[in-house]
Amino acid sequence: MILVGGATGTIGRVVARRLAAEHPVRLLTRDPGRITVTAPGTEVVRGDYADESSLRRALRGVRAAFLVTVPSAEGDDARFLAAAGAAGVERVVKLSAAAVEDPAARDGITRRQRENERILRSSGCEWTILRPRSFMSNTLSWRTSIQEAGIVRALYGTSANACVDPRDVAETAVHALTGPGHAHRTYTLTGPTAITAVEQTATLARVLELPLRCEELDFDAARDALSRRYPAPIVQALLDSAARQRDGAKARVCDTVREITGRAPRSYEEWAADHRSAFTRSASADLRPAR
Numbered sequence: 001m002i003l004v005g006g007a008t009g010t011i012g013r014v015v016a017r018r019l020a021a022e023h024p025v026r027l028l029t030r031d032p033g034r035i036t037v038t039a040p041g042t043e044v045v046r047g048d049y050a051d052e053s054s055l056r057r058a059l060r061g062v063r064a065a066f067l068v069t070v071p072s073a074e075g076d077d078a079r080f081l082a083a084a085g086a087a088g089v090e091r092v093v094k095l096s097a098a099a100v101e102d103p104a105a106r107d108g109i110t111r112r113q114r115e116n117e118r119i120l121r122s123s124g125c126e127w128t129i130l131r132p133r134s135f136m137s138n139t140l141s142w143r144t145s146i147q148e149a150g151i152v153r154a155l156y157g158t159s160a161n162a163c164v165d166p167r168d169v170a171e172t173a174v175h176a177l178t179g180p181g182h183a184h185r186t187y188t189l190t191g192p193t194a195i196t197a198v199e200q201t202a203t204l205a206r207v208l209e210l211p212l213r214c215e216e217l218d219f220d221a222a223r224d225a226l227s228r229r230y231p232a233p234i235v236q237a238l239l240d241s242a243a244r245q246r247d248g249a250k251a252r253v254c255d256t257v258r259e260i261t262g263r264a265p266r267s268y269e270e271w272a273a274d275h276r277s278a279f280t281r282s283a284s285a286d287l288r289p290a291r
C-alpha cells in the first residue's frame, strides 16, 4: 500500500492518478469530498498532520509514502515521520523545493523546508527528496487579469525561472516511490529552459489566441497584492524569493526529469496548450461541485 499525502494538491493529485492505475493506494486529505481519483484499489482516508491519531490510522499497513506539507505549518513533517516510523513505513518521498540548495535563500519558507529535509534524513527510513523549481501551474493565478484585461502582471517580469511542469514532478515521484535505486537521493527538478514572465505571456497569447501583454508590477504593488492573500511572514518569503529570481538564482536547468523518467521535461508551451481550458473557463465554474 502506498500512501499519498497532499492528494488534493497540485502534485499529489497527479501522483495519485498515476499510481492508482497500477498500485493499491491510500489518499490522505482533511476533506475526502475533494478527492477526484476513483480507480479500483484506491482508498481515501481522512487525516490531518496536526492529528497524530489520524496519522496512525492513515499509515497502517503502508509500505511507501509521498509526503507533501505546506511550509506555513510547523511540526507537520516531524509528526508524520514519527507516525510513519512507528507504522514501519519503509520509504518516504518528500516534496521539497529547489531553493533549499541555494545558500542565499534564507527566507522563512526555505528555512522550514531545510529543517524538514533534515528531519526526514534522520528518520531512519529510506528517503528521497524532490526539489522542484517553480511549478508552471503557478501562472494559473494570471487567469483573472488575462480574462478581464488581457494583462499579466509580474514583479521582475524579465527575470528567468527554469519552471517545471507538475506532471514531471509527479512522474518523478512515482518512480521514486515504486522503483529501485532512489534511496537517499536528492533530485532537483526543472523544466527544459529558463523562461521569463514576458516570454510566458507571449506563449499564452499564442496558445490562447489572445492579444496579451505583460505589465511590470512595481515592488509596492506586488507587496500589496501578496498581502491581500498571505500573512506577513509568507509575503516576506515570497518577496525574498522573487529578488533571488531577479538576480538570476533560478535560471539553472537540470536534466534530472529525463534521467529518472526517461522522457524529456515538458516545455511551458506544452503545459500551456494542455491547460488552455483552465485559462478560458470562468472562475465560478471551478467553484461548482464536481459531478
Ligand SMILES: NC(=O)c1ccc[n+]([C@@H]2O[C@H](COP(=O)([O-])OP(=O)(O)OC[C@H]3O[C@@H](n4cnc5c(N)ncnc54)[C@H](OP(=O)(O)O)[C@@H]3O)[C@@H](O)[C@H]2O)c1
Pocket (backbone or CB within 6 Å): 005, 006, 007, 008, 009, 010, 011, 012, 028, 029, 030, 031, 034, 047, 048, 049, 050, 068, 069, 070, 071, 073, 076, 095, 096, 097, 098, 131, 132, 133, 134, 135, 138
Ligand atoms: N508552487 C510552487 O511553485 C512550488 C515549487 C517548489 C516546491 N513547492 C512545494 O510544494 C509543496 C506544496 O505542494 P502542492 O502545491 O502540490 O500542494 P498544494 O496544491 O498547495 O496543496 C496542499 C496539499 O497539502 C495538504 N495538506 C495541507 N495541510 C494539511 C494537513 N494539516 N493535513 C493533511 N494534509 C494537508 C492538502 O490536503 P487537504 O487540503 O485536502 O487536506 C493539499 O492536498 C510545498 O511544500 C511547497 O513549498 C511548491
